[in-house]
Amino acid sequence: MAAITRDDLVAFYRGYYDARDAVVSMIGAISRERAQAIAEQLTRDLPAGGASRAIAPVVPPTNAIERRIEHPASQSHILIGQPALARGDPDFFPLLVGNYVLGGGGFVSRLYDEVREKRGLAYSVYSYFSPMLQPGPFTIGLQTQRGQTAVALGVVRETLARFLRDGPTEAELQAAKSNLVGGFALRIDSNRKILDNLATIGFYRLPLDYLDRWTARVEAVTLEQVRAAFARHVHADTLVTVVVGNGDAADGSVAPNPPAAPGAPAAPATTGGSVVR
Structure with missing residues (x-):
């Protein structure tokens, strides 16, 4: 965190925030034409955007x-x-x-x-x-x-x-x-x-x-x-x-992880949302 600079934030913003990838959601008594106008107004100051930059996946741990x-x-x-x-x-x-x-x-x-x-x-x-x-x-x-x-x-x-x-x-x-x-x-x-x-x-x-x-x-x-x-x-x-928090004992020991369930594949996890996801 201490190493993040303003330039880093600006570069991230310019790389990921653009009109092409923006999603504008609306609900209510509104026509498609009016909704389109509102969406364009909300996104008009964003960069047009080019090819989408994929967010790098999290590397799953290989051990506990x-x-x-x-x-x-x-x-x-x-x-x-x-x-x-x-x-x-x-x-x-x-x-x-x-x-x-x-x-x-x-x-x-x-x-x-x-x-x-x-x-x-x-x-x-x-x-x-x-x-x-x-x-x-x-x-x-x-x-x-x-x-x-x-x-x-x-x-x-x-x-x-x-x-x-x-x-x-x-x-x-x-x-x-x-x-x-x-x-x-x-x-x-x-x-x-x-x-x-x-x-x-x-x-x-x-x-x-x-x-x-x-x-x-x-x-x-x-x-x-x-x-x-x-x-x-x-x-x-x-x-x-x-x-x-504080440990249970002087050595702070806790129970170990159990073994994986029998039959579970060894492959790493594959590659989010709102009220109903």
Whole structure:
């Protein structure tokens, strides 16, 4: 950060911000002609732009990495993750449904059940994918009392390893799909939410019928698709773990990463969004 100069920022702006790649989203009682005029007005001072410059993908780790940052807090803040998913990847919907079971479903997720309900190790624990043009992160996060960091990490890692090995049950899959489909209307129940989704469709070049087909694509997800998608995109043996807070013991030791799930491919993760992604 200290090495970044104004010239660096100007060069980045000129290289990536141009009218050709701009996406302008609008919603409301507006004609196409008026929308076109507004879009041209908003982008007229941007450079015309030439060939698009691709954003370099993040290089995925080849082994587990752990960083511990000491902080005089009463709790340890823990994030675990790795580059995982690009927005246009065909595994998007299987990962969306599977992650609802793992840690995206709040009170009904596996992580919540194992970490909070059964052991009381955290008030909240979650997982999510942040898909982008290049692989965005898969993340697991929680906070726990500093004296039980190792135990909490061990439970999270074991829960993830078991999910990668076995996937969801049929009952979990059906419940996840039902909840996602049932909540779809709440994802587009305001102009702002619809606008956010239109921006996502435009920026990531998704099909124009993306919202129309969203629930059907969720319903079509199978157990095998979830298992295969997680095996391709989440690798337990190359997770990055960051712990901010005091360690459990003088040596600051924590539980090691579990082995990769049996059958998971050794290839690195392949190469993000709004309310409905």
